[in-house]
Amino acid sequence: MQRGLSPIRKDRKRNPEITRAAILQAALEEFSDVGLSGARVDKIAERAGVSKPMIYDYFGDKNAVYAAALREAYIQIRRGETALDLDTRAPDDAIRALVSFTMNHFWRNPWFINMLNTENLLGGDTVRSLDDASEIQSVLLDRVQEILERGRRSGIFRSDIGAVDLYILIASVCWFPISNMHTLRVVFRAPIDEAWLKAHTERAARMILAHLKEA
Amino acid sequence: MQRGLSPIRKDRKRNPEITRAAILQAALEEFSDVGLSGARVDKIAERAGVSKPMIYDYFGDKNAVYAAALREAYIQIRRGETALDLDTRAPDDAIRALVSFTMNHFWRNPWFINMLNTENLLGGDTVRSLDDASEIQSVLLDRVQEILERGRRSGIFRSDIGAVDLYILIASVCWFPISNMHTLRVVFRAPIDEAWLKAHTERAARMILAHLKEA
Amino acid sequence: MQRGLSPIRKDRKRNPEITRAAILQAALEEFSDVGLSGARVDKIAERAGVSKPMIYDYFGDKNAVYAAALREAYIQIRRGETALDLDTRAPDDAIRALVSFTMNHFWRNPWFINMLNTENLLGGDTVRSLDDASEIQSVLLDRVQEILERGRRSGIFRSDIGAVDLYILIASVCWFPISNMHTLRVVFRAPIDEAWLKAHTERAARMILAHLKEA
Amino acid sequence: MQRGLSPIRKDRKRNPEITRAAILQAALEEFSDVGLSGARVDKIAERAGVSKPMIYDYFGDKNAVYAAALREAYIQIRRGETALDLDTRAPDDAIRALVSFTMNHFWRNPWFINMLNTENLLGGDTVRSLDDASEIQSVLLDRVQEILERGRRSGIFRSDIGAVDLYILIASVCWFPISNMHTLRVVFRAPIDEAWLKAHTERAARMILAHLKEA
DNA sequence: CATGAATGAGGGTTCATTCAT
DNA sequence: CATGAATGAACCCTCATTCAT
Numbered sequence: 001m002q003r004g005l006s007p008i009r010k011d012r013k014r015n016p017e018i019t020r021a022a023i024l025q026a027a028l029e030e031f032s033d034v035g036l037s038g039a040r041v042d043k044i045a046e047r048a049g050v051s052k053p054m055i056y057d058y059f060g061d062k063n064a065v066y067a068a069a070l071r072e073a074y075i076q077i078r079r080g081e082t083a084l085d086l087d088t089r090a091p092d093d094a095i096r097a098l099v100s101f102t103m104n105h106f107w108r109n110p111w112f113i114n115m116l117n118t119e120n121l122l123g124g125d126t127v128r129s130l131d132d133a134s135e136i137q138s139v140l141l142d143r144v145q146e147i148l149e150r151g152r153r154s155g156i157f158r159s160d161i162g163a164v165d166l167y168i169l170i171a172s173v174c175w176f177p178i179s180n181m182h183t184l185r186v187v188f189r190a191p192i193d194e195a196w197l198k199a200h201t202e203r204a205a206r207m208i209l210a211h212l213k214e215a
Numbered sequence: 216m217q218r219g220l221s222p223i224r225k226d227r228k229r230n231p232e233i234t235r236a237a238i239l240q241a242a243l244e245e246f247s248d249v250g251l252s253g254a255r256v257d258k259i260a261e262r263a264g265v266s267k268p269m270i271y272d273y274f275g276d277k278n279a280v281y282a283a284a285l286r287e288a289y290i291q292i293r294r295g296e297t298a299l300d301l302d303t304r305a306p307d308d309a310i311r312a313l314v315s316f317t318m319n320h321f322w323r324n325p326w327f328i329n330m331l332n333t334e335n336l337l338g339g340d341t342v343r344s345l346d347d348a349s350e351i352q353s354v355l356l357d358r359v360q361e362i363l364e365r366g367r368r369s370g371i372f373r374s375d376i377g378a379v380d381l382y383i384l385i386a387s388v389c390w391f392p393i394s395n396m397h398t399l400r401v402v403f404r405a406p407i408d409e410a411w412l413k414a415h416t417e418r419a420a421r422m423i424l425a426h427l428k429e430a
Numbered sequence: 431m432q433r434g435l436s437p438i439r440k441d442r443k444r445n446p447e448i449t450r451a452a453i454l455q456a457a458l459e460e461f462s463d464v465g466l467s468g469a470r471v472d473k474i475a476e477r478a479g480v481s482k483p484m485i486y487d488y489f490g491d492k493n494a495v496y497a498a499a500l501r502e503a504y505i506q507i508r509r510g511e512t513a514l515d516l517d518t519r520a521p522d523d524a525i526r527a528l529v530s531f532t533m534n535h536f537w538r539n540p541w542f543i544n545m546l547n548t549e550n551l552l553g554g555d556t557v558r559s560l561d562d563a564s565e566i567q568s569v570l571l572d573r574v575q576e577i578l579e580r581g582r583r584s585g586i587f588r589s590d591i592g593a594v595d596l597y598i599l600i601a602s603v604c605w606f607p608i609s610n611m612h613t614l615r616v617v618f619r620a621p622i623d624e625a626w627l628k629a630h631t632e633r634a635a636r637m638i639l640a641h642l643k644e645a
Numbered sequence: 646m647q648r649g650l651s652p653i654r655k656d657r658k659r660n661p662e663i664t665r666a667a668i669l670q671a672a673l674e675e676f677s678d679v680g681l682s683g684a685r686v687d688k689i690a691e692r693a694g695v696s697k698p699m700i701y702d703y704f705g706d707k708n709a710v711y712a713a714a715l716r717e718a719y720i721q722i723r724r725g726e727t728a729l730d731l732d733t734r735a736p737d738d739a740i741r742a743l744v745s746f747t748m749n750h751f752w753r754n755p756w757f758i759n760m761l762n763t764e765n766l767l768g769g770d771t772v773r774s775l776d777d778a779s780e781i782q783s784v785l786l787d788r789v790q791e792i793l794e795r796g797r798r799s800g801i802f803r804s805d806i807g808a809v810d811l812y813i814l815i816a817s818v819c820w821f822p823i824s825n826m827h828t829l830r831v832v833f834r835a836p837i838d839e840a841w842l843k844a845h846t847e848r849a850a851r852m853i854l855a856h857l858k859e860a
Numbered sequence: 861c862a863t864g865a866a867t868g869a870g871g872g873t874t875c876a877t878t879c880a881t
Numbered sequence: 882c883a884t885g886a887a888t889g890a891a892c893c894c895t896c897a898t899t900c901a902t
Binding site for chain 2: 038114118138165169181214
């Protein structure tokens with residue numbers, strides 16, 4: 001035990017893992033607040049509580065940070081989805097739960113919608129460049145597939161819709177009112193808030209189910 | 216007959232009306248390509264075929280151009296909607312036509328989705344600042360209301376959904392697959408193109424109608 | 431008398447003399463408010479109530495307008511000085527009147543001080559370029575010379591100071607407190623206003639006279 | 646002895662103190678050459694040997710640089726005045742020394758006159774906004790007061806003039822011929838140079854003293 | 861004589877990025 | 882591992898000036 005040997009510092013400084021995570025979260029917030037061009041590296045550094053050069057050390061340049069943040073948005077949603085427990089429910093209950101979860105997830109994690117809107121605005125170049133699209137692919141798809149199969153086998157679902165198309169329907173009704181919240185409020189005076197979303201979720205789930213049960 | 220032969224060709228120089236319109240269209244394209252912060256005034260000028268100072272003469276500053284472009288996006292969709300002729304159709308046909316028109320409009324006028332995504336990303340401050348929200352309000356709402364009433368009176372529609380909520384459902388299914396086209400293609404390998412949209416439109420219309428006919 | 435011959439319009443539009451004078455006065459005000467670089471051609475046009483191209487028609491370019499305005503400042507002061515009637519007064523009365531007039535003129539015509547400060551800031555290039563320095567030269571100099579001579583002949587003035595040096599002394603005490611009004615008020619809390627100037631004029635005149643009477 | 650030999654030469658790069666001072670001096674020169682509007686931030690950067698963004702880092706914007714330069718002009722004159730040693734001299738000698746010093750200071754530090762002329766042209770808004778007007782207030786005022794008191798006590802001075810008014814008289818005779826050097830040379834062919842100033846100083850001092858000794 | 865429309869050339873300011881410690 | 886200092890390259894905006902009517 002040498003003199004002056006400072007104790008191993010566990011605080012968030014000098015800890016690469018934590019620094020990296022802090023930058024990522026800060027980036028997620030900044031990009032989702034103002035888009036790619038609107039985001040300021042300075043602001044990300046400030047939000048993360050690190051100095052600017054750190055960002056360049058850890059990620060390379062602003063676009064790389066953006067790519068990492070986009071990936072992180074997908075990873076975070078995947079984490080949420082994995083926790084979902086759909087296979088023990090009856091098919092129509094499972095669909096209801098799925099709609100409900102998706103609506104909730106979009107509402108609670110504004111980054112996701114904002115990051116994806118930004119990415120789509122820019123033409124999807126970045127998501128295309130991510131090398132692990134498989135990592136990113138929603139695990140929900142498999143669940144949806146499985147629910148569909150069970151539903152058909154048990155005869156409740158008569159529709160022959162594909163998993164992707166069904167997921168797109170579900171995502172659509174969850175996405176739009178949240179993504180377009182601000183303009184809908186102004187232009188249509190739509191009272192979008194938690195209460196409205198609850199009713200909307202119920203309505204949307206019923207609609208989807210009605211569709212699945214149709215011939 | 217010589218007198219009065221003045222040349223018809225009012226060329227686009229020295230014509231305020233045309234200059235203004237050219238700037239507006241150029242702005243619509245630029246903003247919808249890269250968002251507010253990403254847009255370059257230089258590029259708008261180039262796209263419009265005018266010099267940069269013109270933009271400031273006509274609109275004031277970049278944000279004012281953005282506001283005008285956003286307004287223009289709404290005005291353009293309103294023009295399309297006004298041309299729609301729904302009141303002569305049977306209620307379920309009208310709904311089908313509506314879904315079809317909306318899908319089409321979003322697909323053909325990418326500005327609309329992009330401008331609104333940008334605006335919502337930024338929190339809706341600009342749309343809130345437009346003084347003629349009523350001008351902008353979709354005339355579709357009235358049509359939708361009328362269709363709903365007719366449908367109910369004739370007994371085909373049993374749902375008690377409101378016009379706004381119905382419109383949100385319709386817009387949702389049209390918006391999401393187009394708005395998120397790029398990420399859907401990569402992450403879900405969704406083959407979104409005209410053919411897919413045609414099928415999707417059909418499916419979506421059926422789903423909405425099924426919902427309206429439910430108790 | 432031809433049909434449609436419009437009456438000769440005497441209003442200030444379409445009258446070169448008046449238009450020119452209006453521009454000049456507007457320029458004087460604008461330049462003296464904000465200096466050469468600070469002045470805006472747009473603002474001069476607005477102040478003069480004419481369109482911008484007029485200014486270029488009448489004067490050439492901004493620097494030419496500035497030169498003309500500088501010349502005008504000198505011409506205006508010369509007009510005032512010419513009206514002064516010093517030769518009928520006793521020498522010491524004449525000096526008193528001169529100090530009083532100068533102070534008054536500086537106070538009443540802020541353009542003069544401001545234009546000359548601007549010109550001196552820029553190194554005097556413009557005044558040097560005026561081709562009629564004689565037009566501009568203060569007629570006061572001759573009066574001062576004459577007063578000095580009369581004073582010496584009659585034995586009241588014993589100083590051998592030259593006319594230019596005397597005029598510089600007189601101008602100095604009038605110029606500084608007015609030119610530096612704003613900074614003096616803040617830094618020395620000097621209460622510079624009409625009352626203060628009146629007392630100061632009296633004090634200054636006495637001082638100058640005492641000096642002239644000294645050996 | 647190798648260790649610790651660190652080079653003394655802290656070159657002017659990477660040294661905030663020096664960078665800041667360099668910018669300030671460059672600004673003083675640029676603003677006093679061409680006024681506030683005429684000054685170019687590019688030129689200040691070049692004169693200071695730094696890049697443009699540094700100026701914004703250190704001061705904020707162009708107006709803030711101007712304010713700092715104005716303050717610096719006052720600080721520099723205060724430094725000179727503090728070095729003056731008036732209290733050991735006989736009252737009339739002290740006055741003579743004061744006139745002489747002031748003339749000299751104005752002549753040697755053209756920034757001072759030019760900055761203050763610019764500031765007064767613009768209406769004094771900036772000097773009014775400086776929060777430490779007291780810091781800035783000339784220490785000369787106290788000296789002048791003290792000289793006046795000593796002069797009166799010893800009976801040489803009979804005038805009851807106040808310190809501020811006396812200082813204004815002194816500053817006037819020093820300021821005007823230097824400030825208006827260029828126009829005086831052209832319009833009055835006044836041969837303003839070091840020799841002329843020497844004689845003028847003598848004349849001015851005598852005049853002031855004569856005034857102070859008057860009843 | 862008069863002006864609305866238009867522009868080239870710059871000016872102030874910001875920002876992603878790097879250097880030196 | 883970490884950062885304060887520094888900069889090149891834009892970007893928004895202004896302004897003197899000219900064109901076309």
